[in-house]
Amino acid sequence: MIETVENADVQQVSSENALVIAVSHSAVFGAEGEVQEAGVAFPLVQAIQRVNERLLQLDSSGSESLQFEVVLICTNGAQRDQVQTRTRDHGLQIHRFSFSGEDDFIDSLLKNRVHLFLTTDSNAASQAANKGVFSALLDPLSACGPSEQLRVMFCGDAMLDPSSEVKTGSHQASQVFWSHLGKIRQKFGAVDSPLSLVLLSSQRDINSCCRALQSLRTLGVNVDEAYCLGGSPRKPMMSLLRPHFLLGAPEE
Incomplete structure (x- = not known):
């Protein structure tokens, strides 16, 4: 019930x-x-x-x-x-x-x-x-994320990996969410926004990060920051940026 x-x-x-x-x-x-x-x-x-x-x-x-x-x-x-x-x-x-x-x-x-x-x-x-x-x-x-600003991180690696959709839900559902999130972010200016969107890519190829950025932009999502780690592990950067949640991340 x-x-x-x-x-x-x-x-x-x-x-x-x-x-x-x-x-x-x-x-x-x-x-x-x-x-x-x-x-x-x-x-x-x-x-x-x-x-x-x-x-x-x-x-x-x-x-x-x-x-x-x-x-x-x-x-x-x-x-x-x-x-x-x-x-x-x-x-x-x-x-x-x-x-x-x-x-x-x-x-x-x-x-x-x-x-x-x-x-x-x-x-x-x-x-x-x-x-x-x-x-x-x-x-x-x-739990380390700040309470005064909502920080959302996108995993660029998973966005470009079709197999990750099995883990993160349907492709259509994820795009609807990202698009809606982008509209909310557009309500605020570049400074002092209560919502911060970040793209993180672990790929060695910087072009992968660029493709992920383009995929988000086609949905109306403009990120505040983008990090291309060149093959380095993402957890140290996540500890520094303190996102509330990571979207589209394959299991490690």
Whole structure:
């Protein structure tokens, strides 16, 4: 059984133009039973809030519909009251809560028309991707991301590797997300943007990085920074740049 509940404490976003991001409960608040309150996705949700706040500031009417919409995915219905209370206590702007069982959380993602699913569970990410839901796996580095700016990194290597689509969701779903993300980035100037887009390529051939840049530009995505590592490992650079999540990254 799937139950979706709107958060009455948060102003809802027009679903037609919203970029819907679903985040697993354990990614936001940590695994069940852990003492730690904040999970790796906690600063990510806060950073998304900053972007939405700035978008509304740009629109004098306060009705900007091109925003992020956050859906919290919880597979333990018994935690319903606890989840909502913790969200309220931490001031997180979760727009919807979706409660389902372990076996039908994919239907929950589809029902909520999710554009991107973020989780710390590699099995859940793979299941969602196999059903055409664009997904990304969060790692401990995600918890190091700043809460005042949303930092999204694109893996140029995976973008040019057709086989990676099996791991990251359907090609069409990923392009829809990237295009929508590019539109949101265009709302802000080059300086003091609450949203930063970065391209990272590990390929030795610099032309590969150029092709990845061109692929993004055809979708209306202009990155703030691009790094071509020339065959060097990407993790040291990721530790320095501190992205909240990496899109289109093959498993290492």
